[in-house]
Amino acid sequence: MAGDSVRVDTWVWGVRLAKTRSQATAACRAGHVRVNGATAKASQAVRLGDEVRVRRNGFDTIYRVAGLPVRRGSAAEAAQHFDDLTPPPPPRVERPAEIVRDRGAGRPTKRERRDIDRLRGRGDAG
Structure with missing residues (x-):
């Protein structure tokens, strides 16, 4: 060689x-x-x-x-x-703050669930 x-x-x-x-x-x-x-x-x-x-x-x-x-x-x-020569990674997208529901408040309503999904980046599902 x-x-x-x-x-x-x-x-x-x-x-x-x-x-x-x-x-x-x-x-x-x-x-x-x-x-x-x-x-x-x-x-x-x-x-x-x-x-x-x-x-x-x-x-x-x-x-x-x-x-x-x-x-x-x-x-x-x-x-x-x-x-x-590796380019820097793209900036991370900030995630919204977690949604906290009071304990014992029951299941979320349909409107609350859609709001939760939208905040988590799942779009307008359903």
Whole structure:
């Protein structure tokens, strides 16, 4: 292997995006790792400047390869080998305050139930 590239599974493991090399390889096999827009096999080489997308917890994270780690080091060392290009998540929508009914007030009326549904974001159901 040349000194200007490294396997993508080794890179993902070396920069601490996967806990083990086996997990990095499995992520590649499952299609969760993309290099420059194309699904990557575990043995695919990555070079400086390549864009690597890793699907973690249901979201894509985007990294630019800034270094090629020789071994898995500390988190501070790993952070030097990539630039995080992931856009910030969209702002969370504030939920309205919870509706509190007095204990013993009985079941809500049809009008109260519709108001509750509207406040919880369920639209005008029913």
